[in-house]
Amino acid sequence: xxxxxxxxxxxxxxxxxxxxxxxxxxxxxxxxxxxxxxxxxxxxxxxxxxxxxxxxxxxxxxxxxxxxxxxxxxxxxxxxxxxxxxxxxxxxxxxxxxxxxxxxxxxxxxxxxxxxxxxxxxxxxxxxxxxxxxxxxxxxxxxxxxxxxxxxxxxxxxxxxxxxxxxxxxxxxxxxxxxxxxxxxxxxxxxxxxxxxxxxxxxxxxxxxxxxxxxxxxxxxxxxxxxxxxxxxxxxxxxxxxxxxxxxxxxxxxxxxxxxxxxxxxxxxxxxxxxxxxxxx
Amino acid sequence: xxxxxxxxxxxxxxxxxxxxxxxxxxxxxxxxxxxxxxxxxxxxxxxxxxxxxxxxxxxxxxxxxxxxxxxxxxxxxxxxxxxxxxxxxxxxxxxxxxxxxxxxxxxxxxxxxxxxxxxxxxxxxxxxxxxxxxxxxxxxxxxxxxxxxxxxxxxxxxxxxxxxxxxxxxxxxxxxxxxxxxxxxxxxxxxxxxxxxxxxxxxxxxxxxxxxxxxxxxxxxxxxxxxxxxxxxxxxxxxxxxxxxxxx
Numbered sequence: 001x002x003x004x005x006x007x008x009x010x011x012x013x014x015x016x017x018x019x020x021x022x023x024x025x026x027x028x029x030x031x032x033x034x035x036x037x038x039x040x041x042x043x044x045x046x047x048x049x050x051x052x053x054x055x056x057x058x059x060x061x062x063x064x065x066x067x068x069x070x071x072x073x074x075x076x077x078x079x080x081x082x083x084x085x086x087x088x089x090x091x092x093x094x095x096x097x098x099x100x101x102x103x104x105x106x107x108x109x110x111x112x113x114x115x116x117x118x119x120x121x122x123x124x125x126x127x128x129x130x131x132x133x134x135x136x137x138x139x140x141x142x143x144x145x146x147x148x149x150x151x152x153x154x155x156x157x158x159x160x161x162x163x164x165x166x167x168x169x170x171x172x173x174x175x176x177x178x179x180x181x182x183x184x185x186x187x188x189x190x191x192x193x194x195x196x197x198x199x200x201x202x203x204x205x206x207x208x209x210x211x212x213x214x215x216x217x218x219x220x221x222x223x224x225x226x227x228x229x230x231x232x233x234x235x236x237x238x239x240x241x242x243x244x245x246x247x248x249x250x251x252x253x254x255x256x257x258x259x260x261x262x263x264x265x266x267x268x269x270x271x272x273x274x275x276x277x278x279x280x281x
Numbered sequence: 282x283x284x285x286x287x288x289x290x291x292x293x294x295x296x297x298x299x300x301x302x303x304x305x306x307x308x309x310x311x312x313x314x315x316x317x318x319x320x321x322x323x324x325x326x327x328x329x330x331x332x333x334x335x336x337x338x339x340x341x342x343x344x345x346x347x348x349x350x351x352x353x354x355x356x357x358x359x360x361x362x363x364x365x366x367x368x369x370x371x372x373x374x375x376x377x378x379x380x381x382x383x384x385x386x387x388x389x390x391x392x393x394x395x396x397x398x399x400x401x402x403x404x405x406x407x408x409x410x411x412x413x414x415x416x417x418x419x420x421x422x423x424x425x426x427x428x429x430x431x432x433x434x435x436x437x438x439x440x441x442x443x444x445x446x447x448x449x450x451x452x453x454x455x456x457x458x459x460x461x462x463x464x465x466x467x468x469x470x471x472x473x474x475x476x477x478x479x480x481x482x483x484x485x486x487x488x489x490x491x492x493x494x495x496x497x498x499x500x501x502x503x504x505x506x507x508x509x510x511x512x513x514x515x516x517x518x519x520x521x522x523x524x525x526x527x528x529x
Contacts, residue, residue, distance in 0.1 A: 023327045030510070030517055034528055043447045076515020077508065103352045135357045138410040194418030195410070210508035214501045221462070222426030224418065230504065232511040251514040258510045 008279075015272040022265060029257040038253035041240070047220050048237040051205040051227025052088070054178060060093035062177040063170060065144075067192065067206075070184035071104040074209050080235035080248035081207035082112050082182050088242055089180075090120040090127070095166050097176065099131040099152060101140055101187045106132045106156045125164050132156035137187040141195045145173040145202070173202050178226070181206035189216060189225070197224045207234055317524040320516050427466055429459050465493040 032038075058064070066085065070078045089096050098109040109130050113122075122128055131152040134140045143151040148171060149161045161167055173179065179202055183189040189206045197204050203226045208216055210231025219225040229238055232255055235248030300306030322337035362378055365371040380399040386392040436455040443449035471483060472490030479487040521527045 020328060026513075027517075030514055031521070034514070034517060034521055037528065046451055074512075076518070077511045103349070103356055133356050135353075135361065137407075138414065139406070142410075190418075191414065194414030198417045198422060210504040210511065211501075213504050214497065218423060218426070221458075222422050224422055231507050232514070233507065247518070251511065251518065254514045254517075255507065255510055258513075259507070262506060262510075 011272055011275055014268070015276065025261055026258055029261045030254045033253035033257050034250070037250075038257075039245070039249065040253045040256055042233065042237050042249070042252060044237045044241055045234075047217070047225075047228040047230075048234055048241070049227070050220070050225075051180075051229065052238060052241045054203060054205055054226040055085075055088050055092065055094070055180075058092060058094055058177050061095065063095045063097060063175060064089055065173060065176045065179045066096050066098040066109070067179060067181040067183075068098055068100045068105040068109040069102045069188045070108070070182050071102050072108070074184040075108075076247075076251065077209050077231050077235065078182050078184060078207060079108065079112075080232065080246050080251075081229050081238065082108065083116065083246055084235060084238045084242055084244070084248065085180050085182070085207075086112050086116050087244055088238075090116060090122055091242075094177075096128040097131065097148075097167070097170070098128065099144070100133045101135075101137060102184070103133045103135075106130055110156065125159070126166055129164055129166060130156040138191050138195050141187070141192060142199075145196055145200045148172050148175075173200055176202065178202070179204045179206075183208045183212070185209070185212065188212075189228075190219075193219050193224045207238075210234075313523050317520055320520060324516075427462065429462065431460050431463060433459050464489070469493050 055064075066082075066089075068082060070082075086096065098106075098113070100106050100109065113124070113128055113130065116122075117124070117128065124130075131148075132155060134151060136143070140151060148167075152161060154160050155164060169175070173196065179192060179196065181189045181192050181204065183192075183206055189204070189208055192204050192206075196202060205225055205227040207229035208231075210233070213228070213230030213234075216225065216228055216230070220228055229235060232248050232251050235246075236252045237248075239246045239248045300311065319337045319340065322333045323341075325331055326334040362374055366374045366378070380402055383395045383399045386395040433456065436452065436458070439455060440449065440452040443452045468486045468490035470490070471486040472479075472494065474483075474487075477483060518528070522529065
């Protein structure tokens with residue numbers, strides 16, 4: 001067979017490669033960096049820096065409303081953010097009021113608190129509280145902004161609102177300095193912006209899954225969000241600013257190597273496509 | 282093959298539950314093993330469709346449905362309706378309770394029209410919230426945010442203050458952000474302007490609008506890939522750390 005024939009044969013085989021081979025390459029690209037503990041240094045983007053700075057500027061003793069609107073389905077992207085936010089807020093001696101509009105949210109918040117609070121000597125009810133889940137989506141957002149006690153008469157553990165020391169004098173969202181939302185979809189950060197940011201003038205920032213990131217960036221440009229973390233990369237950037245490498249940074253080396261593989265596959269697929277098209281012409 | 286798979290997995294699951302109940306097996310270890318094996322069962326679909334994958338899929342749907350029902354019962358029905366009604370004597374809640382019950386009339390073709398009252402109440406209230414939110418949060422705020430100067434002296438000044446390449450790149454992007462936003466907004470709006478044929482200068486602007494749309498679709502797709510890869514990494518991290526203990 002001629003040299004051109006050999007080349008055509010190889011191209012033919014490569015253009016019809018078994019998809020399982022692609023899965024295998026992606027698997028190897030993801031596993032190897034995790035096993036060898038590879039680390040990457042990320043460039044911190046302005047939206048992430050914006051939220052970090054907003055928290056940094058809060059004086060000790062301020063209150064932050066942490067809305068954990070996510071579920072285990074988006075754990076790899078959002079749980080590292082939740083951890084990073086709580087670490088940052090505790091390190092600044094800021095009190096956290098956590099609540100959720102997603103039913104599986106409160107146990108995830110509680111898990112973060114249980115892991116981190118002892119390291120900072122924080123006490124439940126004095127430094128942080130988990131108000132649990134409330135059904136009602138946008139209606140609950142507005143209700144929280146108007147009357148927190150009426151919306152959550154008791155906390156996640158069943159303690160009446162009036163018996164929680166840190167909530168004395170906290171009546172609604174105008175008493176908190178910042179809303180931080182960890183959002184996996186609807187209801188989430190978009191609805192917090194629409195219902196609360198303009199009407200109640202409380203600064204809002206937060207983290208979203210990468211897939212919904214592009215939809216939220218206009219709210220940064222309009223000043224309706226003080227900052228935004230998008231996906232695992234956003235979590236990694238925040239951890240880097242915080243100086244506490246966690247699950248976000250740990251996954252970014254694997255993320256990068258898979259991206260390189262995907263880019264290579266896209267380029268190869270296009271090269272083969274154009275070669276085959278030229279042969280047909 | 283399918284009944285055998287179900288029988289074997291049923292025996293393994295039952296043995297595990299008995300082990301946990303009698304204290305012979307640590308519930309944390311048992312839970313990790315169940316989660317790991319179900320993860321592998323779902324991953325097996327990447328090779329080809331198989332009964333193990335189907336079993337894991339059915340378990341997921343069944344457990345999810347049961348979990349949601351229990352969650353809604355304890356987190357919504359009891360605290361929001363039952364307790365205020367029975368213990369608090371808040372009888373106005375009988376109205377939403379009755380509307381909720383009307384939704385079950387959908388099971389009867391003759392009485393299903395009654396469910397429209399409840400659906401109308403839900404649609405009406407949520408439409409009200411959505412309209413207010415869209416107007417205040419999106420339309421007015423975004424239109425206002427689009428009225429920006431093409432040239433930003435502040436952004437140009439920040440370029441000269443940049444201390445490293447990274448800061449310089451972000452500062453440069455800040456300089457081109459306003460012109461790009463204005464051009465992108467206008468050309469994209471022109472693309473969706475169908476009252477005149479897209480020819481001449483309108484056609485050129487429309488084609489530029491398509492480019493902006495394509496770039497935004499590409500960015501969205503890139504973010505989607507990143508999101509899906511994150512989910513894979515999350516599962517692999519669980520398998521390698523919690524289950525196998527290969528990484529810390």
